[in-house]
Amino acid sequence: MSAATQTSPVDQTRGTRPARRPASGPSRWRRVRPVVLPIVGLAVGLVFLAPYIVMLLDALRPSSDVLASPATFLPRRWQWDTFGTVLSDTRFLAWLRTSVVVATASTMVVLLVSVPAAYFTGRVRYPGRRLFLLVVLVTQMFSPTALVVGLYREFFELNLVNTYLAIILTNAAFNLAFAIWILQAFFASIPAEVEEAAELDGCGRLATMWRIMLPLTRPGIVTSVIFTFIAAWNEYVVALTLMQDDAKKPLTVGISSYVTGYQQHWDQLFAASLIAVVPVVILFAAIEKHLVGGLTAGSIK
C-alpha cells in the first residue's frame, strides 16, 4: 500500500516528462526508449545475478563435476537431491538455527538500545549531546575485524568465548551507530507541535515516544532492522574467531566445513549458501520501498 502511494506520483511525472519537451528530445529516442531500457535493464540484472546462477547450477551437479576442467555452464550430470541432502543435515540445521537466533537477537538488542538514545538525542538538547553523536560516529568507523584481537581477549577473560551472547553483543554494538544515526535524524525531523499536542493530551515522555513518535519513524526503524539483520546474518570474522564449537557456529562460518582439505562437497556448500541467501532476499524485496525512503531521511538533511 505504501509502495503504491510512494511510486505513483513519481511514475506519472516521469512518464509524462518527454511529452512536455517535444523540442529538446529527439523523437526517435522516445520511440525506442520503451524497448532499449528494459533490454539494458535485463543485461544489468544478469550481470549481478550471473555468479549466483552459476552457483545454483553448481549446486545441481556432483561435487567432482564442479571442479571439472574445463568448466561447463550447464551440469554434465544433474543431481537434484543436493538441497534435500543439505536440509536434512543436522549440522546444517544447527548452523541455520544459530544464524537465525544471533541475527534476530542482535536486531532486537539494537532496537531496544538505539530507539531511546536516538529519540532523546533527536528531540532534546542535553549537555554532552554533541559528544555523544561524535562517539557514535567514531564507533561507525571501528570494525569488529580491526578490534577482533581485543574482542577475543575481552570475551576470553569473561568466559564468553563460544557463547551466543558474545556474538550477539558484538553484532549489536557495531550496528548501533548506524541505527542511532538514522533514527536520530528521523526523530529530529518530526515537528515539535506533534509532541506538544501529545503532551497537552497528558502523555508522558515514554508514552509520547511509544504512541506518537515510533509510528512516525517506521521507515527509519524498518531500515535499521534490515541493516542490522543483514549485517548480523552475514557477520563472519567475529563468529569465526569466537565460535569454536562446531554445533554453535553460524551459517557463514559453518558452511566452510563443506569444503576443507579432507572433504570437498562443493555442491552442498553452494546449496547451503543459496539457502542462506534466500530468506534475506525475500526480506529485502518485501521492504525495498521502505528502505529507499528510510535511507533518504538519514542521509539527506
Place this chain on the structure above:
Amino acid sequence: MSQSTLRQAGPATSRPRRRGTRDATSGWVALLWLGPALLLIGGVVVFPAVALVKASLSEYSITGLRKGPAGLDNYRHVIEHPALGTVLRTTAIWVVAVVILTMLISLALAQFLSKQFVGRRFVRWAIIVPWAASLIITARLFTLLLDYYHGIANTLLVALPFVDQPVDFLGDDRFTLASIVAVGVFVSVPFVTYVLLAGLNAIPDDVYEAARIDGAGPWQVYRRITLPLLAPALSVSTVLSIIYVFNSFPVVYTLNDRNPGFSHDTTITWMYKLAFKSAEKDVGMSAAAGVFNVLLILAAVAVYLRVTRGATQENQA
C-alpha cells in the same frame, strides 16, 4: 502512508522551530535514555579497543599467554616488518580503486534505475542479491569462478577468438589485485546504488521542471541540479564505502587465500594473519597492527572530509 506525511511535514514545519524545542535537561535524565547505548558501546567497542591497546604493549607467547610488558616493541616490529610497505600500497590501491569505481558505477546505475521502465523491479531485486549474500559466500564463489583450471570465467575467455590461454586471475601477480578489486566493486555497488537511488528520489520533481522551463539541456540539468542536490547522499555513501572497503575482510582474505606471503594483503587481512595464521602467531604485534589500522581509517576519513569540505566551500565561493 506515515512516510509521505512525514516527508511533507518534516522540512516545511520544522524549519522555524528547530530541534532544541526543550530546555536543557540534567545529565541524569540523559543518562537514563542513553545509558544502554553507552553501556553497549563502552563494553563492546571501547573496552576491546583499550584491551587492544594494552595487548599491543605486551609480549605474548605463541599460545597466546601474556608474558609481560613489551613497551613499544610491537609497534617497532609492525613498522619494521618487511611486508609493511607492500601491505600499505595494496591497501591504498584497494580502497581508492574500489571506492572510485563503485561510486561511478553506482551513480550511473542509480540514475538508470530511477527511470521508469518495464522490468525495473527485476533489476532492483537482482542488485539486492550480492548485498544480501554474505561476503564470504560470494568470495568463495568467485575463487571458483575465477579459478585457472575449473573457472567458468576462463572457459568463456578461451572461447573468445583472440584469447588462447586461460588467465590465472588469482595466482598471477599481474592480475590478482585487479581481480580482487573487481570482486570488491561487485559487492559494494548494491549498497551505494541504493543510497544514491534514495538520494535521487528525494529530489523534488518541480526543481527539474523549473530548470527545464528556464531552458536547461539534459547535461546542464544533471551538472547544475542533480549532482549538487545529490551531494549529501554522495558524500555519505563515499564515507561509508571508505570505511566498509577499508575494513573489508572476507573478499581480500578468501580470494588471496592460496597465495603465500603478504604481497596482496590489506592491513586488515595482514593483521589477522599475524595473529592467527602466520608462523609468528604474535598477538602483541597483531594488536599493534590493529591499533595502526584504526588510526589509519580515522585519518583516511578525516582527510576525505577535509578535502570535500574544502571543495564544497570553494564551489560556493
